[in-house]
Amino acid sequence: MSTVAPQKHLVEIVSLSELSLRHRAALNAILLRRRATTPALSGVNLPSKVDDVAAPGNGFAVLAWSGENNLSAAVIGTIFHNSDPGCAAFEGVNPVVSSTTMFTSAYSVANIPQPFDLIRSSYPDTDRITLHIPLGDAVTATALGHLGFTLDSFLALRAGSAHTPLPSVNGFNIRAAQGQDAAKIANLHVQHIEDQLPTSAFVSTAALDSRDGVEDLEKRIREGATLYVAEYDKTVIGVIETSQFDVPNDGKLRRTPHGRAGVVQWVCVVPEYRGRGVGSALINTALNELNNSQVDYTYVFHGANNPLSTSQFWQRFGFCPTWGTWELNVE
Numbered sequence: 351m352s353t354v355a356p357q358k359h360l361v362e363i364v365s366l367s368e369l370s371l372r373h374r375a376a377l378n379a380i381l382l383r384r385r386a387t388t389p390a391l392s393g394v395n396l397p398s399k400v401d402d403v404a405a406p407g408n409g410f411a412v413l414a415w416s417g418e419n420n421l422s423a424a425v426i427g428t429i430f431h432n433s434d435p436g437c438a439a440f441e442g443v444n445p446v447v448s449s450t451t452m453f454t455s456a457y458s459v460a461n462i463p464q465p466f467d468l469i470r471s472s473y474p475d476t477d478r479i480t481l482h483i484p485l486g487d488a489v490t491a492t493a494l495g496h497l498g499f500t501l502d503s504f505l506a507l508r509a510g511s512a513h514t515p516l517p518s519v520n521g522f523n524i525r526a527a528q529g530q531d532a533a534k535i536a537n538l539h540v541q542h543i544e545d546q547l548p549t550s551a552f553v554s555t556a557a558l559d560s561r562d563g564v565e566d567l568e569k570r571i572r573e574g575a576t577l578y579v580a581e582y583d584k585t586v587i588g589v590i591e592t593s594q595f596d597v598p599n600d601g602k603l604r605r606t607p608h609g610r611a612g613v614v615q616w617v618c619v620v621p622e623y624r625g626r627g628v629g630s631a632l633i634n635t636a637l638n639e640l641n642n643s644q645v646d647y648t649y650v651f652h653g654a655n656n657p658l659s660t661s662q663f664w665q666r667f668g669f670c671p672t673w674g675t676w677e678l679n680v681e
C-alpha cells in the first residue's frame with residue numbers, strides 16, 4: 351500500500367491478503383517470540399501465526415523493519431464497520447463511519463515510529479483506532495500512552511460458574527422483564543449511555559439515536575432476550591441484560607477463553623435509587639441465571655474512567671479486568 355522511511359526503521363503497511371512469504375515468515379516469528387515471552391494471562395489466547403489473527407480479507411499489518419529480514423515490531427489490525435448499535439455502548443456506535451480495530455496482544459508497538467499516520471493515510475475514512483491489549487502488556491500500554499491513545503474500557507472476566515448467593519431484597523423485587531416494560535427499559539438504556547458520555551470520548555451520542563426502539567426491545571423480550579428488571583412500587587427502577595454464546599476452540603486470537611461465555615451486556619439503576627443494593631441484586635440474579643445455564647465464565651465491558659462502574663465495583667461480583675481497550679481519535 352504505502353511506505354515511509356523514518357530514521358531507523360522502514361515502515362510499511364500491507365493488506366493481509368497481500369502478505370509475501372517474507373512478510374509472513376517474519377510476522378510468524380515475531381508472534382511466536384511474543385507468545386513465548388508473554389506470561390500466561392487468564393483468558394488470553396495469543397496467536398502464534400498471522401493467519402490466526404484476522405480474516406485476510408479485511409486485515410492489514412504495519413511492519414517496522416530495521417534490516418532486510420529484521421522485523422522489529424508489528425501491529426496487525428482489522429477494519430470493521432460498526433453495525434451493532436444494540437447495547438454495546440463501549441464499542442462505539444456509528445454504523446456509517448468505518449473504524450479500525452487492532453490487536454496488539456502479540457506485538458510491541460514501541461519501536462514503530464508513527465505507525466498510525468500510515469493507517470490514517472491508507473484508510474482515510476477511519477474515525478478511530480481501537481486497540482485491545484492484555485492488561486499485563488505494560489510495554490504496549492506505555493507506547494500507546496505516548497502515541498496519544500487513552501485507555502477507555504476494560505473487559506473484566508469472572509471465571510467459572512460458582513453459585514452466587516442472592517442478597518436479601520428489601521422493598522423492591524427482581525423479576526424477568528416483560529414486553530410491557532419495554533418503554534421503561536428503553537429510558538434506562540438512554541440513561542446508561544448518558545452515564546458513560548462524560549468519561550468516554552468514544553461513546554457517541556449516535557448511540558442514543560440508534561438505540562433499540564421500544565418496539566424492537568419489546569420484540570426482543572418476547573423472543574427470549576434475557577433481561578431482568580428491579581421493580582419498586584410497581585415502577586421499574588433498574589434493568590440488567592445478559593446473553594450467552596459459544597466461543598469456539600479454533601486457535602484464533604480471542605480475548606476470552608473457549609467454552610460457553612456469559613455476557614453482562616448492560617446494567618442500569620435509576621439515579622435516585624442507586625447505592626441501595628438494587629444493582630447488586632440485579633447482577634446477582636443475572637449471574638445465578640447464567641450459572642444455572644452452566645456458562646464456563648462471564649465477562650463484562652466497563653468504562654476505565656466511569657466512576658459509576660469501576661473495577662472495584664465489578665470485583666465485588668468476582669470480575670477481574672483482563673484486557674484494556676485503548677482508543678485514538680483520528681478524525
Ligand SMILES: CC(C)(COP(=O)(O)OP(=O)(O)OC[C@H]1O[C@@H](n2cnc3c(N)ncnc32)[C@H](O)[C@@H]1OP(=O)(O)O)[C@@H](O)C(=O)NCCC(=O)NCCS
Binds near residue numbers: 623626652
Ligand atoms: C453500576 C450501577 C448499576 C450500580 O447500581 P447500584 O444500585 O448503585 O449498586 P449497589 O447499591 O448494589 O452497590 C453495591 C455496592 O457497591 C458499591 N458501589 C456502587 N457503585 C460503586 C462504584 N462505582 N465503585 C465502587 N463501589 C460501588 C456500593 O457502595 C455498595 O456497597 P455496600 O454494599 O458496601 O453499600 C449504577 O451505578 C448505575 O446504574 N450506573 C450507571 C450505568 C452504568 O455505568 N452501568 C455499568 C456499565 S454497563
